[in-house]
Ligand SMILES: Cc1cc2nc3c(=O)[nH]c(=O)nc-3n(C[C@H](O)[C@H](O)[C@H](O)COP(=O)(O)O)c2cc1C
């Protein structure tokens with residue numbers, strides 16, 4: 094009998110006791126199973142082999158994982174730090190791993206660690222480093238990249254940030270793959286792996302204490318670190334902060350107390366310049382400017398100060414053409430050079446003199462090297478024994494050299510005398526830009542421009558807020574400045590990119606009588622041109638040829654002009670009143686100021702940070718200067734009418750600041766506080782600073798702020814009140830109660846009385862030239878436009894008040910008081 098055929102599912106045992114149906118299953122499936130297993134094994138092996146053979150191909154983290162972030166340090170500097178899905182938990186800094194030097198130089202990532210070698214110092218410098226966790230490892234090296242920049246209109250600032258971000262996202266900063274063996278001590282490390290790049294630090298040269306970075310290298314933020322300086326320099330044919338920077342480098346180089354190559358311990362430097370080839374060609378451009386001239390100069394000075402440690406030649410970009418592409422190319426080369434330096438390559442030191450242009454300085458170098466340097470404080474010693482040199486001479490040399498006399502004149506005679514140039518030369522693009530904007534340039538540093546309210550008044554369409562508040566008729570007023578230069582870069586200033594910026598007066602000076610005559614001629618010339626404009630009233634046109642008031646508030650900083658007092662006296666002698674606005678950055682000049690009919694100080698913020706953000710002052714001690722100016726203004730309040738001018742910029746200096754402004758009023762005790770909404774000028778600077786129409790407050794918002802400020806003043810027991818308004822100019826006046834006389838505000842000025850008092854030559858105060866009561870229509874709550882008087886006719890664009898009676902218009906336009 095045949096044994097029964099086993100069916101699937103039947104469990105029967107064979108003679109060995111094994112399950113018969115499992116055996117059958119194996120027979121049926123063994124081929125596919127074996128193939129699958131073999132393939133899996135092959136895949137695993139292949140992967141290990143690929144990883145072992147191609148470590149350099151390990152991909153850096155994707156950009157989405159790597160988000161460089163700018164963070165402000167307590168000292169005001171900006172550090173680029175990373176925020177990414179961490180690869181190794183402690184990895185906040187990334188190591189550089191070199192690539193083989195064969196083939197085109199590209200940095201492609203990490204490499205497996207090698208066994209220990211003697212450790213040469215990176216770039217010949219004696220550096221060590223921190224590890225990935227930020228702990229100090231005595232013989233590991235770190236490299237700190239500084240990206241320095243200067244910027245007047247904002248573009249170089251953006252390029253600097255971008256450069257730092259790009260460097261940071263490059264393989265210089267990508268981590269090496271995990272080492273196969275964790276070394277016990279730092280001696281076990283490959284020397285090529287000892288250089289770690291710290292996150293780049295971006296620094297604005299315009300605000301930096303240059304002594305901390307350019308007399309000796311920056312003190313590293315972590316120990317055992319050496320630095321690389323990358324400088325992004327725009328060129329300005331007008332005076333700009335770059336001049337101060339170059340002057341600093343030059344002074345450092347020529348300072349006989351300082352080593353001629355004080356920055357030699359830097360790992361290296363490189364410069365990239367921004368310029369405009371169209372306006373300033375390679376050869377001599379208009380106004381003496383040269384394409385990227387100042388960047389080239391910075392490059393030359395840096396070469397001298399570092400002993401020629403130029404990592405990569407100067408790069409240059411034309412902002413109207415190839416700036417982005419050139420910067421990218423320069424960065425890519427730089428990365429290769431940085432990579433080599435980190436791997437131990439060195440830059441040979443030399444005297445830093447690159448061309449014939451520098452022969453004079455080479456001569457200086459030679460002198461400085463043969464003649465020992467001496468610190469003034471060491472002079473006592475020098476009389477007794479041979480002077481020590483820096484670097485130290487050998488003992489034998491010291492013995493053989495006799496004492497060398499110290500000649501203090503050597504330094505000054507060998508230095509080229511600083512060139513004094515014109516602030517706005519006639520042939521310069523600045524001159525052209527300003528004249529295109531309607532300015533008449535007077536002499537070399539003054540300007541005059543017709544204000545839109547002058548035109549409006551000539552046509553019988555109303556004067557500006559100065560008429561409502563102080564009785565100034567706009568067609569009798571000239572707006573001018575004896576200094577087109579300023580020491581701030583206010584975000585709302587409408588003249589940026591065209592005017593010189595500087596902290597000190599370093600231009601030729603025009604005489605005050607020439608400026609006044611030139612300004613008046615320029616003003617009258619512009620008035621004449623309005624003769625044919627429809628609506629110009631004959632009587633006002635005739636009156637306009639006798640200027641009665643001068644607003645020294647056009648642009649720039651009038652008290653910068655060295656002869657401002659003489660200029661003011663000349664105005665007053667012609668019975669022209671003076672309204673002078675200064676930016677609270679020049680306390681010395683403010684203190685020296687004599688009589689002004691009404692003296693203004695711009696108060697653009699209530700606290701230091703806000704002021705830095707909105708005024709972007711060039712002075713490092715801007716806040717101290719600002720407070721000092723308030724003190725001076727307070728001291729002047731018994732001699733003249735003093736005013737705080739607040740320009741409100743939504744999102745910058747309104748929110749939560751009323752209390753702060755009240756505190757400043759308490760300090761300065763001005764006679765008046767003028768509060769004005771910012772006027773949007775739409776320049777590239779304002780756009781660059783993030784200013785848009787949204788930053789312009791509505792009149793209602795200005796009024797709200799004024800009420801808050803008034804309450805804050807009341808809480809402090811300060812005797813002020815809201816006196817007048819001019820809704821059309823978005824302007825409100827808070828006045829000291831001294832001007833609330835017999836139950837009425839008296840903000841208008843008696844100009845004739847002012848001149849008379851001046852002519853009498855005796856001491857007088859602001860209450861001695863108070864005029865008649867403020868007009869009822871100008872008082873707070875009434876809008877500030879004289880619609881009930883027949884003298885002027887209010888003109889509304891877009892038919893806003895068409896068909897309304899004067900009373901209806903007055904009601905519609907009445908302020909929010
Ligand atoms: C008033 C003025 C003067 C300039 N002078 C020069 C010059 O002499 N040479 C040059 O190459 N570029 C010159 N430029 C172009 C600037 O260097 C260029 O616009 C640069 O990007 C400005 O940088 P910033 O926006 O960071 O201030 C000038 C630009 C202006 C507005």
Ligand code: SF4
Pocket residue numbers: 579580581582583585586587588647648649650676695
């Ligand atoms: S102080 Fe005046 S001129 Fe100077 S930047 Fe500010 S607004 Fe412009």
